[in-house]
Amino acid sequence: MAVSTLPAAVARPGTRDARKGRRSFTQRVRPGxxxxxIVFALYFLIPLWWLIVASTKSNSGLFTGSGGPLWFNSDFHFVDNVKGLFSHDGGIYWTWFRNSVIYAVAGGVGATVISLLAGYGFAQYRFRGRRFLFSVLLGSLMIPGTALVIPTFVLLSDLNLVDTMWAIILPSLLSPIGVYLIRVYAQDALPQETIDAARVDGAGELRTFFRIALPLLRPAVVTVLLLSTVATWNNFFLPLAMLRSPKLLPVTVGLGNWQSLSMAGAGNEQAWNLIVTGALLSIIPLVVAFLALQRYWQSGLALGSVK
Structure with a gap:
């Protein structure tokens, strides 16, 4: 009778002992x-929690409150802070907020449309210089946006567009990362057989794009839309260099100006509580947009799992 020479501690793949070993290893790794x-979640959530707590404190309570930096004080000033924010400096915060909405919507939608058309073209059409142009596009991803602000300022200055809304909207329409994401997603999500069948059936390029390609590209389009909108909303250095009129500033630069005045002192009104409250209100549209559009990402993940 043959006797197994395997040590008792070594189990053959697929046996009960091997499965138990894998389960025990998983159980050992899972708590860590x-x-x-949890550590990563706290790292991202603690600043948000501090912002919520700080928006309920008075200007003096931010520095001398009894609740500490991460807990509420005995007095609650959120409503007073909101009222003060809307009336401070002639209520210009609402103007900044409106400007941010205009810049984000125009830049986000425009960048998404351009990225969609360019990415779809790179994925579906073969033309001379296609690889070279896409390589240039990938190379542009390595260039930080702040390095392009000065050349952009000179270009828009020659066109007499500095200190106008177009100085923020036009640069925001270019999104190399959006083109890249659409192109990569289109290569996997669009079956070439379906596109060819539509063309054989007599559908034109526009009809094929809108009736077949666009519904399949919806998760990528929503991703690019949200990324472009958030990038435009959070943009600080570009409007800081392009705009001079206070009534054209977005909320990021406007709050930055209030912060500079509060830090300077010298008779300037201290508005730290208003700055914190304004920062909290400025992130609400981004949170709402993410919650409203996340179902399209879930549908994209389901599509990928089926494929």
Whole structure:
């Protein structure tokens, strides 16, 4: 009778002992991975929690409150802070907020449309110089946006567009990362057989794009839309260099100006509580946009799992 020479501690793949070993290894790893995820979650959530707590404090309570930096004081000033924010400096915060909405919507939608058309073209059409142009596009991803502000300022200055809304909207229409994401997603999400069948059936390029390609590209379009909108909303250096009129500033630069005045002192009104409250209100549209559009990402993930 043959006797197994395998040591008792070594189990053959697929046996019960091997499965038990894999389960025990998973159980050993899981608590550590959960702890790491908790640490990362706290790292991102603590600043948001501080912002919520700080918006309920008065200007003096931010520095001398009894609740500490991460907890509420005995007095609650959120409503007073909101009222003060809307009336401070002639209520210009609403003007900044409106400007941010205009810049974000125009820049986000425009960048998404351009990225969609360019990415779809790179994915579906073969033309001379296609690889070279896409390589240039990938190379542009390595260039930080702040390095292009000065050349952009000189260009728009020659066109007499400095200190206008177009100085923010036009540069925001270019999104190399959006083109890249659409092109990569289109290569996997668009079956070439379906596109060819539509063309054989007599559908034109525009009809094929709107009736077949666009519904399949919806998760990528929503991703690019949200990324472009958030990038335009959070943009600080570009409007700081392009705009001079206070009534054209976005909320990021406007709050930055209030912060500079509060830090300077010398008789300037201290408005730290208004700055914190304004920062909290400025992130609400981004949170709402993410919650409203996340279902399209879930549908994209489901599509990928089916494929």
């Amino acid at each position: 991975s959960h702890l790491l995820l």
